[in-house]
Amino acid sequence: MRQCIERKRAGGELSADQWDGIITAFMEGGVDEAQMAALCMACVWRGMSFDEAFALTGAMVRSGATITFDPARGIVADKHSSGGVSDIVSLVAVPIAAACGARVAKLSGRALGHTGGTIDKLETIPGFNVALDLDRFAKQVERVGCAIASQTDALVPADKRIYRLRDRTATVPAMGLIAASIVSKKIAGGAHAFVFDVKTGAAAFMRDPKDALELAGWLVEIAKRFGRRATAFVTDMHQPLGRSIGTGIEVLEAREFLAGNADERTRELVLAISAAVVTACGIDNAPQRVREALESGRAAAKFREMIAAQDGDVAAFEALKLDEPLTVTAAHGGYVQAVDVVKLGYEGRRLSEHDPLGGLRVAARIGDRIEPGAPLLHAYGRDKKHATHLSSTFTITHAPCNVPPLVYETLT
Ligand code: URA
Numbered sequence: 001m002r003q004c005i006e007r008k009r010a011g012g013e014l015s016a017d018q019w020d021g022i023i024t025a026f027m028e029g030g031v032d033e034a035q036m037a038a039l040c041m042a043c044v045w046r047g048m049s050f051d052e053a054f055a056l057t058g059a060m061v062r063s064g065a066t067i068t069f070d071p072a073r074g075i076v077a078d079k080h081s082s083g084g085v086s087d088i089v090s091l092v093a094v095p096i097a098a099a100c101g102a103r104v105a106k107l108s109g110r111a112l113g114h115t116g117g118t119i120d121k122l123e124t125i126p127g128f129n130v131a132l133d134l135d136r137f138a139k140q141v142e143r144v145g146c147a148i149a150s151q152t153d154a155l156v157p158a159d160k161r162i163y164r165l166r167d168r169t170a171t172v173p174a175m176g177l178i179a180a181s182i183v184s185k186k187i188a189g190g191a192h193a194f195v196f197d198v199k200t201g202a203a204a205f206m207r208d209p210k211d212a213l214e215l216a217g218w219l220v221e222i223a224k225r226f227g228r229r230a231t232a233f234v235t236d237m238h239q240p241l242g243r244s245i246g247t248g249i250e251v252l253e254a255r256e257f258l259a260g261n262a263d264e265r266t267r268e269l270v271l272a273i274s275a276a277v278v279t280a281c282g283i284d285n286a287p288q289r290v291r292e293a294l295e296s297g298r299a300a301a302k303f304r305e306m307i308a309a310q311d312g313d314v315a316a317f318e319a320l321k322l323d324e325p326l327t328v329t330a331a332h333g334g335y336v337q338a339v340d341v342v343k344l345g346y347e348g349r350r351l352s353e354h355d356p357l358g359g360l361r362v363a364a365r366i367g368d369r370i371e372p373g374a375p376l377l378h379a380y381g382r383d384k385k386h387a388t389h390l391s392s393t394f395t396i397t398h399a400p401c402n403v404p405p406l407v408y409e410t411l412t
Helices: 002-009 016-028 033-046 050-061 089-099 118-122 134-144 157-168 175-188 209-225 248-258 264-280 286-295 298-309 314-319 341-353 384-393
Strands: 076-081 103-108 146-150 193-200 229-236 244-246 326-329 334-339 359-362 375-380 394-397 407-411
Touching: 002 033, 016 033, 016 050, 016 157, 033 157, 033 175, 050 157, 050 175, 050 209, 076 089, 076 175, 076 264, 089 103, 089 118, 089 146, 089 248, 089 264, 089 286, 089 298, 103 118, 103 134, 118 146, 118 248, 134 146, 134 298, 146 298, 157 175, 175 193, 175 209, 193 209, 193 264, 209 229, 209 407, 229 264, 244 248, 244 341, 248 264, 248 298, 248 314, 248 341, 248 359, 264 286, 264 407, 286 298, 298 314, 326 384, 341 359, 341 375, 341 384, 375 384, 384 394
Parallel strands: 076 103, 076 193, 103 146, 193 229
Antiparallel strands: 229 407, 244 359, 326 375, 334 394, 359 375
16 A cells, blocks of 8 residues: 555556555555545645546445446436535426436435535425435335435445545545545446536635536546446536525425426526436436426426325425524625625524524525615524624625626536
């Protein structure tokens, strides 16, 4: 291992066999955490080749169990976001695609830093079971057409350990490590096709759109080398995607979305991603089918079917209701030029920590012209009184400004 670390430190490349040996030894105790952290740091500084990222992906997949879906029974798809704020896309795109006849096996994570986690959001629905065992997960996908479950310890245990170590040692931002971490979990989850949503902007791992595009390219290429279909979107995270930031408050936004009361920016991305999932499953005319599933109420019904299949209390879900908000207003008028999305993400997490319906609703967007005293945010939940300081998260200037695009690139 020492020689492998030295080689990476010097900017060299490791072979597929060496990556395999490292992951096997790490899981068996022959490589310790200090050595693994040193290797990760060398990868952050010196980079990794595409072949190394591919080799590491395979080595990590082999560290645990894998799910298999019989392709003869139809393509199964999975959708993955690299981490956003106010991002309900998974919550609604999965049932929309399933309502179009797609089969979606979605493995999701928890909140990380300022970004939200689909699993934490779904857990606010009373009874909702995110910890499906692999057999139940696969059977639900066959029966209902979709399931959203948490990453289990059985799948890619190497990533679980290495990711925790990278988080502690500030070694997350390395393209090869990120790509291997994401794709290994998708491959082990058994889907035949993936749709990636790679965020870019101030609140994303890849702040620069060029880096996000490169990561998107690696995700698609690694998936392809494993014989999977893949599409990647590079999308904006200079501001929250939708209206709500928190956990249960985002589930409520998903319910409103499926009932026809959608935030326009979110709707645009959801339609594009849902259509990509449906297309990936080999179903034609996807954009039209997606719109019909949404407008006919079939997508809303599919979401409730999935909740019931995962032991969730549908009546309690219907009864979710926000309390009276505390409104944060603008001290002066002008144009919203920037939003501190990281701060809002952390605040949404804090507000929802002791109150599932605690969180924020965003009332102003980049580019909006606002009057003095206009609402910027509505805060909900037990701890909302501490949200008054959040007006400083909005930069308001006198001159109009450019609104960042929603979708920068789409790769297939
Ligand atoms: N998400 C992951 O699953 N892994 C990473 O390394 C970064 C984001």
